[in-house]
Amino acid sequence: MTNYFNLLDGPCGCGIHQIRSSSSSPHIASLLLPQVVALHTHSSNHHKSLLHHHHRHHTMLLHFSPTKPLFSPPNLRRNPPAIAISPPRSLRIRAIDAAQIFDYETQLKSEYRKSSALKIAVLGFGNFGQFLSKTLVRHGHDLITHSRSDYSSAASSIGARFFHNPHDLCEQHPDVVLLCTSILSTESVLRSFPFQRLRRSTLFVDVLSVKEFPKTLFLKYLPKEFDILCTHPMFGPESGKHSWSGLPFVYDKVRIGGEDSRHERCDKFLKVFESEGCRMVEMSCEEHDKHAAGSQFVTHTMGRVLEKFGVESSPINTKGYETLLDLVENTSSDSFELYYGLFMYNQNALEQLERLDMAFESIKKELFGRLHQVYRKQMFGGGEGKKTEQKLLNDGVVRVKEESSSSSSS
16 A cells, blocks of 8 residues: 655745655666655754655665756656665654554454444433433443433434334334333334334343232234343432442343343343443243232332321431431322332232331331320329320321320229
């Protein structure tokens, strides 16, 4: 390949501007070299000299192309051939990389990123869908989105494309379809989705908080050629707004085709969460729901109970009380539709709710069982007993009404 460099362009109007390999008459070299040296010396104060040094052969290859001829030997052809000469010691050579018209290294890197990127279609571009999409885009994946509401501006702001019609979205032939809908609307979305416009090897992924329910729907509605990956990022926009490091990400490879490319695609999707520092937990959907009912559902239930109770910050908050306030803040930011979905579509949730109710009754019985009348008289100075009536109002405020036994008897 021929490399081209600008060497110098002096006031005399001649320039040495091309470098390529050739061999020719030595007498041209003897005539040309003094001109090169003289011209370099004359114009060193006005122009920079750039020569290419061939590192393998230690030769400098020059081609002389004057705009105004310095000499015209009778036997010199109009376009003299390039000659190879050894650089003199007195000539200072400054070697730099050639300025390329195209940055091939950057082009190759860009092409590699494009080839390794997934085209992911996000169904349901609400709060949680946008939360996940920002990270997927940051990892170089191509995102296309669809939702019942118009989120075109929100999609454009993170570098994604929004499609109002699901048929148009499917015509883009995504590698992955990521289901970020609510639990209650999942079945209606799948029932009306145009699967026939997708490639038969498409990977379907859900991120619902329950797992047996979407797994059953996928197996019911999806063509058998489609791959299925059930996942649950056990964090949200509030708990994961600063970092995903150490947060659990549960997944179950329900159905992945036998081709290596399909397994690589699945692993590539999971790699996003692994790279963000998530604690990756592979677990069956059935086992997930059993554990989630005892952790996630109970957490949401206690947070909503405390919200109804009306906990408020005070000047003397303890660390434990601060934890309760954080719990209320995290759970109250989620919709009641999500909480209802956790209860309705997890067969273990009702059992956990009954256990909570039994535990609360057990604690009350233990407290009242120890509250013997003798100790009440000692505690309150042996005065006349009082009847205490507590009512929990709808706004969560407790009203206490006390009546003396003497007034009641009268």
